[in-house]
Amino acid sequence: MKLIDILRNLAQPIPKDSISEKTLKGTKIEYISWYDLCDLLDEHCGIDGWEWSVKDVTQISNRLTLTGVLTIYGDDKSLTRMATGTEDVDCSSYGDPSSNAEAMALRRCCSKFGLGRDLWRKKSKLNGNYSETSRKVIEHVTSSHANC
Numbered sequence: 001m002k003l004i005d006i007l008r009n010l011a012q013p014i015p016k017d018s019i020s021e022k023t024l025k026g027t028k029i030e031y032i033s034w035y036d037l038c039d040l041l042d043e044h045c046g047i048d049g050w051e052w053s054v055k056d057v058t059q060i061s062n063r064l065t066l067t068g069v070l071t072i073y074g075d076d077k078s079l080t081r082m083a084t085g086t087e088d089v090d091c092s093s094y095g096d097p098s099s100n101a102e103a104m105a106l107r108r109c110c111s112k113f114g115l116g117r118d119l120w121r122k123k124s125k126l127n128g129n130y131s132e133t134s135r136k137v138i139e140h141v142t143s144s145h146a147n148c
Helices: 003-010 034-045 097-112 132-146
Strands: 020-024 027-031 050-060 063-073 078-088
Touching (some): 034 050, 063 097
Antiparallel strands (some): 020 027
16 A cells, blocks of 8 residues: 555544543543554554654653654555653553553654544544644645655
């Protein structure tokens, strides 16, 4: 599948059955788990159509910061995005600092490709439509592809 088609698919809202809810500082938020993101990447990109790696792990004071790299492979070209995740070293939440920071970095990388971006918006949902930013990314890839 061409990269442009993968990006269009990734920009669609997350299926409702993949969305979980938790309370954070008294506010209910919707989120998607890292393993559900991996399932969606497998579904939209193919089992060998994406690659995740950890580029860097740094501890600054009592925070662990992790930089992750996500690459999506189309039949015509690939695209890479990086993002960071962070967690308190002595976190009291579920999981450990490195896995929590990695999950955050993966969610942020996926959002940079459009996957799950609708969950980052606080008030409005996309209602099945691409966001303006997703449209711009897709148009950029389309125009770049025309020059290949």
